[in-house]
Every structure is written in structure tokens, then in C-alpha cells.
Amino acid sequence: MSQLSYRRAITQAIDEEMARNPDVFLIGEDVAESGGAFGLTRGLLARYGDRRVRDTPISEEAIVGLGVGAAALGLRPIVEIMFMDFMYLAMDQIANHAAKMRYMYGGQVQIPLVVRTLSGGGFRAGMHHSQSLESLFGHIPGLKVVMPSDAYEAKGLLKSSIRDPNPVIFMEQKSLLGAKVSVPDDEYLIPLGLAHVQRPGSDVTVVAIGIMVQHARLAAEELFKEGIEVEVVDARTAMPIDSETILASVKKTHRLIVAHEAPAPFGFGAEIAALIAEKALYYLDAPIIRVTSQFTPVPVGRSEDYILPGAKDIVDAVHRSLKGG
Amino acid sequence: MSEIHAIDGNTLTEIYRNFYLARRFEEILSDMFRRGEIDGWLHSGIGQELVGSILGVALTSQDYIVPYHRSKATFLSRGVPPHALIAEILGRQSGLCGGVGGEAHAADVSRGIFGSTGVIGAGFPLALGAAFKQFYQATEGIAVCGFGDGATTRGSFHECMNLAALWNLPLVFICENNLYSEMTPLRKEMKETRIAKKADAYGMPGVAVDGYDLDTTYRALQEAFVRARSGQGPSLVEVKTYRWHGHYEGDPEEYRDKGEVDSWQKRDPLPVLRQRIQDEGILDAFNLDQSEKDIEELLSQAVASAKASPFPTRENLLINVYAQEGSM
Numbered sequence: 240m241s242q243l244s245y246r247r248a249i250t251q252a253i254d255e256e257m258a259r260n261p262d263v264f265l266i267g268e269d270v271a272e273s274g275g276a277f278g279l280t281r282g283l284l285a286r287y288g289d290r291r292v293r294d295t296p297i298s299e300e301a302i303v304g305l306g307v308g309a310a311a312l313g314l315r316p317i318v319e320i321m322f323m324d325f326m327y328l329a330m331d332q333i334a335n336h337a338a339k340m341r342y343m344y345g346g347q348v349q350i351p352l353v354v355r356t357l358s359g360g361g362f363r364a365g366m367h368h369s370q371s372l373e374s375l376f377g378h379i380p381g382l383k384v385v386m387p388s389d390a391y392e393a394k395g396l397l398k399s400s401i402r403d404p405n406p407v408i409f410m411e412q413k414s415l416l417g418a419k420v421s422v423p424d425d426e427y428l429i430p431l432g433l434a435h436v437q438r439p440g441s442d443v444t445v446v447a448i449g450i451m452v453q454h455a456r457l458a459a460e461e462l463f464k465e466g467i468e469v470e471v472v473d474a475r476t477a478m479p480i481d482s483e484t485i486l487a488s489v490k491k492t493h494r495l496i497v498a499h500e501a502p503a504p505f506g507f508g509a510e511i512a513a514l515i516a517e518k519a520l521y522y523l524d525a526p527i528i529r530v531t532s533q534f535t536p537v538p539v540g541r542s543e544d545y546i547l548p549g550a551k552d553i554v555d556a557v558h559r560s561l562k563g564g
Numbered sequence: 565m566s567e568i569h570a571i572d573g574n575t576l577t578e579i580y581r582n583f584y585l586a587r588r589f590e591e592i593l594s595d596m597f598r599r600g601e602i603d604g605w606l607h608s609g610i611g612q613e614l615v616g617s618i619l620g621v622a623l624t625s626q627d628y629i630v631p632y633h634r635s636k637a638t639f640l641s642r643g644v645p646p647h648a649l650i651a652e653i654l655g656r657q658s659g660l661c662g663g664v665g666g667e668a669h670a671a672d673v674s675r676g677i678f679g680s681t682g683v684i685g686a687g688f689p690l691a692l693g694a695a696f697k698q699f700y701q702a703t704e705g706i707a708v709c710g711f712g713d714g715a716t717t718r719g720s721f722h723e724c725m726n727l728a729a730l731w732n733l734p735l736v737f738i739c740e741n742n743l744y745s746e747m748t749p750l751r752k753e754m755k756e757t758r759i760a761k762k763a764d765a766y767g768m769p770g771v772a773v774d775g776y777d778l779d780t781t782y783r784a785l786q787e788a789f790v791r792a793r794s795g796q797g798p799s800l801v802e803v804k805t806y807r808w809h810g811h812y813e814g815d816p817e818e819y820r821d822k823g824e825v826d827s828w829q830k831r832d833p834l835p836v837l838r839q840r841i842q843d844e845g846i847l848d849a850f851n852l853d854q855s856e857k858d859i860e861e862l863l864s865q866a867v868a869s870a871k872a873s874p875f876p877t878r879e880n881l882l883i884n885v886y887a888q889e890g891s892m
Contacts, residue, residue: 264700290700296730301689301723308693311678312628314700316693331720335683336690342884343669345661348678349887380885404887 243422245415248390249279249355252397253317255426257287260315263401264291266302267319267355276321277357277416299328303354307337307406310352315401323358323410324367326376337406338381349404350381353397358386359450359500360547361414365539371449371501376408377478377510383407383431384477388452390420395429396475403431412450434481436488440468443494443557446485446511448474451498451530451548458553469557477507482514489515490522494560498530498553506531526564528556571782573846575621579778580837580852582617585859586637587834589646592863593636593653597813601871603655606667609634611808612740614775614833617641618782619708622789623676626703628694630679630687632710632740633668634807642675647866656873663876664884679709685718687711688737692724695735695798706734706792714745716759725766725800734792737763737800738785740775746811747819760802768798775805776831 243251257263265283267275271294274281284292295302299320306316320326326333337350360369376384383405387393393411400407437452438459447455452473459469472488474481489495495515497508508529515527530553533546571579590610597606609616612634619629620641631638639649644660652659652670659665660672668682679690691709698705715721716739728735739759743750750757763770769791773784781803788799806828810817841847847855 293731296723296726298723298727300720301692301727304686304689304720304724305693305696305727308630308679308690309697309700310693311673311690312694312697314697331683331686332689336681336686341887343661343665344671344673344678345659345664346884347661347671347673351887383886404889 240421240423242419243390243394244417244419245390245393245412246277246279246417248394248422249397249411250281250283252394252401253280253283254286256398256401257283257291262313263315263317264293265317265319266293266295266305268295268297268321270294270319275319279411280319299325300332303329304332304336306352306354307332307340307350310350310406311340311348315351317353317355317401320354320356322368323356323372324370326354326356326372333376333382333406333408334379338379342381350406351404352406353400353409354406355409355411357413358410359412359414360537360543361450363540363543366536369537369543371410371499373410373448373477373499374501374506377507381406382478384410385431385475386410386412386449386477387475388412388447388449388473389415389418391422392429392473392475394422395427396431399428399431407431410449414450415453429475431476432479432481434475434484435473436470436484437473438469438471440470440492442468442492443496443560444470444472444488444492445496445498445553445557446472446474447498448477448507450500454548454550455498455553457550458557461550461554462557467557467561474507480510480514482518485511485514486519489519493522493524495523495527496530496553496556496560497527498548500532500547502534503529503531504534524563525560528560528564530556571779573844576837576841576844577846578621579617580841581855581859582620582637582641583613583834583837584856585640585646585863586613586617588859588863589636589640592867593650594809594813596867602653604666606653606813607634607811608809608813609636609807611828612742612775612805613637614778614781614805615710615738615740615785615803618785622782622785623708624705625676626705628676628678628691628698628705628707630691630694630707630709631677632712632738633680633684634712635710635740638710639670639672639677642672642677644672644675644677645866646863647869650866651870651873654870655875656870657876657880658870658873662880664881685711685715685720688715688718688720688724691735692728692733695728695733696731698734699731704793706736706789708736708738710738710740712745713739713741713743713750713759714753716762717745717753725763725768728798729766729768732795732797734795735798736785736788736792737798739800739802741802741804742807744807744811744820747815749819760800763800768800770800770802772802772804775803776828776833778833778837
């Protein structure tokens with residue numbers, strides 16, 4: 240085992256997959272010569288050359304679409320969109336083409352494309368550099384949406400995403416880039432669509448995704464001091480949803496909090512709440528509570544802290560849940 | 565650059581067959597639409613068959629084509645069986661895409677035709693991906709992107725022209741300029757209506773040709789293909805052409821004069837080519853008649869076969885959303 244940062248976990252995953260498969264290539268703004276705006280792709284140009292690691296102009300629609308076309312014809316593109324907020328610029332290629340092409344061509348193609356992008360708050364950079372848009376993409380048939388919660392998860396999930404035959408939106412949590420955890424030295428993969436019981440507990444289930452898994456862990460440690468045992472489920476992927484693991488946990492604890500950084504309406508939490516309402520309503524001893532950001536754009540600077548959810552919000556929600564909502 | 569030779573007799577005959585097949589295909593489909601035999605809509609490419617008819621003879625099996633959205637000729641000249649294209653347009657199971665894609669989304673990846681889309685301008689990035697694949701694998705192949713004049717006002721056109729030139733990709737942009745973006749004339753869509761000229765801005769050659777003149781069109785396309793194939797990068801060919809029917813079948817066409825339509829129809833390159841094949845002694849009238857009869861037979865069988873094919877089952881409609889591991 241070695242201590243590895245989230246940032247280097249991503250670099251290693253790309254590096255290992257590029258070494259393994261000559262069809263894997265990486266394109267994006269500033270990914271090659273500068274090693275990425277945040278150093279995520281450092282060293283890859285030197286290792287693989289400018290055929291496989293390429294800087295692109297600021298042309299999000301063109302570069303994602305290039306990835307879709309190349310993937311349809313058998314390559315395995317990794318396209319970096321610097322910030323998730325810029326995914327809107329490539330939305331037609333992602334939603335209408337990457338997602339639908341296999342279906343509309345009657346199964347003639349598959350689209351093994353990974354679009355990597357930094358998501359969420361943490362840089363205090365405001366509404367155009369801080370969004371978490373997982374529910375937009377999870378809503379579109381044909382896409383998978385991955386939100387790794389630490390370096391171990393990032394490496395294993397990214398390697399699986401690159402090998403997946405479907406288009407994957409890979410949301411790198413920008414506030415975790417420097418965070419280190421122990422990661423095996425040997426190769427490992429984490430399958431897409433399998434949630435992970437990050438911390439077992441019997442009193443309340445907290446289903447969290449992305450950065451919120453870290454907040455949920457802190458909240459669980461805090462609550463443990465009060466004698467409350469929280470089960471933290473890392474959803475890992477917003478699509479597909481691992482209903483089985485989530486249902487099993489709720490049937491055990493009878494209480495559910497869902498935590499994500501995006502706003503509540505039409506979000507991941509709404510989807511999980513619907514799942515429980517449909518499949519496990521009578522197991523609940525208290526109403527489901529969602530811990531999310533406010534329904535506003537993300538403001539710039541420290542105001543971000545008032546809008547985005549944190550560990551304290553989860554602690555409060557657990558208390559409310561135990562009081563019956 | 566290698567010499568582009570005059571078109572030989574076999575090639576002329578092949579282009580004629582492709583053209584005649586595409587023309588009759590369009591006419592038959594148009595009649596079927598009028599009789600209510602086609603769900604949804606139909607966008608006729610009648611009057612614009614020449615470019616597609618050339619693509620089938622001027623490209624190799626390694627090349628990829630993102631087809632111009634009206635161009636049934638591109639599919640047919642590339643060897644797509646007419647019954648499979650008709651069945652797709654009719655939404656039947658034996659169609660190219662199992663009847664799920666329909667007219668706008670038909671593709672035949674085994675014949676290098678992909679990237680068809682219901683979104684005008686979305687084909688540019690996909691074609692860029694196809695050209696990138698050729699570059700990445702250092703193949704002999706190129707990619708061709710067909711589109712109309714209306715697509716050139718999309719941002720994707722400019723992003724992709726820039727990137728294709730910057731990376732020197734083997735990509736040929738073919739604009740079938742039929743003077744109308746749906747129902748709106750070109751001059752109301754753009755200040756600079758000389759589309760070929762836009763290539764200058766991206767550092768690639770751009771040429772405009774009369775799309776009703778076979779020799780000029782063929783030569784311009786071949787020059788662009790040779791250029792792309794020999795590593796000299798992308799180019800833009802603007803083919804000035806005309807669609808005889810409306811934007812969609814049933815379009816009342818209040819936006820243009822009947823006289824304008826007539827003037828183009830009078831220049832129809834199809835009979836001109838037929839006459840030329842006779843005059844040059846390549847085929848006589850008897851052989852041409854026979855060849856046309858064969859095509860009529862092929863098409864009538866194709867229509868019958870397509871109509872006999874069932875619609876997709878509910879089960880068919882629920883697959884292919886995701887690929888399974890190792891499914892291809």
C-alpha cells in the first residue's frame with residue numbers, strides 16, 4: 240500500500256490504461272504540455288507522445304464529438320473538459336450522440352468514451368466553476384455517471400470507466416484533489432454500479448455521493464461519540480444506481496438521509512427517495528431527509544460555504560431523523 | 565499532388581447507375597410518402613444526387629463518410645442494399661438500424677457510413693473523430709463530412725474546421741449548397757454567402773463548383789480526396805446544387821419561385837450523363853435501357869421486401885441502450 244493523492248490516483252489510472260491499451264488516448268485543453276490546469280495529466284505527454292496525449296483549442300463541442308466519433312469507430316478516447324460547468328457547451332454531443340448513437344444505429348456501434356471533468360465546489364470560484372451536474376447526465380439513457388469519493392475510489396473507478404463499452408461522465412471532485420489515502424500497489428478495478436458500505440452502522444443510513452461521502456464519514460465519527468451508529472453508503476455512481484445495496488441498508492436501519500452537493504430538485508436524492516418510496520416505504524421509521532446545496536447558483540468566495548452542504552448538515556439531519564423527522 | 569485523370573468510361577457508367585438508382589429511389593419514396601405509407605417525415609434529396617453518386621466511386625472501402633442528411637445517394641452508391649435503406653426509413657426490423665433510427669439516423673458502419681444525425685451541424689465533430697481515427701492508426705483512409713449550407717452557421721462547423729486544419733487531419737468537408745436553409749434563403753442566414761471562402765479563415769483550401777457539372781464536381785472532389793490521402797490535410801468543397809422538392813415532403817414552398825426550380829430542373833445532369841455515355845460509345849441505348857430496367861426491378865423488390873418486414877418488437881426497442889462488456 241502507498242499513500243496516494245486523488246490527483247495522482249487519476250494520473251496513475253490514465254497512465255496504466257494507456258500502457259495497457261494502445262487505443263486509449265487523451266485530449267483536452269492544456270492536458271499535454273502543461274500537464275493539466277491542475278496537474279492531473281502531468282508526465283503523460285512525455286510518456287506517450289503527442290499522438291496519444293494532445294492539447295486542444297477551446298472547442299468543447301468539437302473535442303467531445305471527436306471522442307464520440309473515434310469511440311464509435313473503435314478507439315477509447317478520454318476527453319477532459321476542464322470544469323463540469325463547460326459540459327453544457329458539449330451537451331449535444333454528449334446527450335444526443337454519445338448517449339444515443341448505439342441505440343439509434345441499432346447496436347452497430349458502442350461508445351467507449353470517458354469524459355473526465357472537475358466538479359463541485361472547493362475552489363470558491365463561483366457559479367461557472369463549481370457545479371455538480373450528475374442528475375442532468377443520469378437522466379439521459381445511455382450514459383453512466385461516476386463520482387469517486389477518494390483516491391482509492393478514483394483510481395479503481397477510472398480504470399473501469401476507461402474499459403467500459405459505454406460513455407462515462409467521470410466527475411472528479413475538485414476539493415479532494417490533494418487528499419491522500421492508502422491505495423494498493425497492485426492493479427485493482429472497482430466495477431461501475433456497485434455501491435460501497437463505507438462504514439457499517441445500525442441506526443441511520445446516509446447514502447452519499449462524491450465529496451459528500453467525506454462529509455458523511457466525519458458526521459458519522461461525530462455521531463458515534465453520541466452513541467449513534469450511522470451506516471455510510473458511498474453510491475459511487477449516480478447511474479447506474481445500486482438499488483440492492485441501498486435497499487438492504489435502509490431495510491436494516493429504517494432511516495435514510497441522502498447527501499449530495501447539487502441542489503435538491505430533480506436530483507440524485509430525489510431518485511433515491513423515489514426508489515425507497517417504491518420498494519421499501521413501509522420499512523421507514525422516519526421521513527427521508529435530503530442534505531443538498533441551496534437551490535441557487537454557487538456564489539464566489541467564502542459565500543460558497545453558506546450554500547454548499549457539509550458534515551454539520553448531515554449531523555443535524557441524522558438528529559432530525561432519529562426524532563422522527 | 566497526383567494527376568486527376570479525366571473520368572473513364574467505367575466510372576461514368578457507374579456514376580450513372582448510382583445517379584439513376586438514387587433518382588428513382590427518391591421519386592419512389594416521395595410517392596410513398598404522399599400515399600401516407602411513411603411515418604414521420606421525409607427530406608428529399610432529389611436534384612442533389614450527383615455528389616452522393618460520385619462518393620461511391622471516388623472513395624475506398626477504408627474511408628468513412630458522415631453523410632449529408634438528404635443524401636440517399638451516398639448510401640446507395642456505397643453499396644447499401646436499397647431494401648435495407650427503405651426498411652429503415654419505414655421503421656421496419658430489416659432496416660439498417662433495425663428500424664429504430666429511421667431516415668435521419670440511418671447508418672451502415674460496415675460500409676463506413678456513420679454519424680448521421682437529426683441535429684444539423686452535429687456531424688462535423690463526429691467526422692473529425694473519424695478523421696482522427698485514420699490519423700491515429702496511420703491508415704490510408706480518409707473521412708468525408710457532408711453537410712448543407714445551413715449547417716455552416718453552426719458553431720460546430722467553425723470549431724471543427726479549425727481543429728481539422730490545426731491537426732492536419734485527412735478530412736474533406738463537402739458542402740452541398742442548395743441555396744436554402746430549410747425555408748430561408750442563404751442571404752438571410754449569412755452576410756458572406758461564398759461558403760468556400762470561409763476555408764481561408766482556417767488555413768485550408770476551399771473551392772466552389774457547379775454541382776450540376778459532373779466533370780468539375782468530380783475533379784474538385786478527387787483533388788480534395790488526394791490531398792487528404794497524401795497527408796496534406798483537410799479541404800472544403802462547396803458544391804452549388806439545388807433541391808427540387810421542399811425542405812420536407814409536403815412543404816408548400818412559398819419561399820421560392822417556381823421559375824427558379826424550373827431553371828435548375830432544365831439543367832438536370834442525369835439525362836446529360838446518359839447522352840454522354842451514348843455519345844462516347846460506352847454503352848448504347850439498349851444497354852442503358854437494360855441497366856435502368858434492372859434498377860427498376862431492384863427497387864420494386866426492395867419496396868416489397870421492406871413493406872413485408874415487421875415493425876420492431878417492444879423487446880427490440882428496449883435493447884442497445886447500453887453495451888454489455890464484450891458485446892462487440
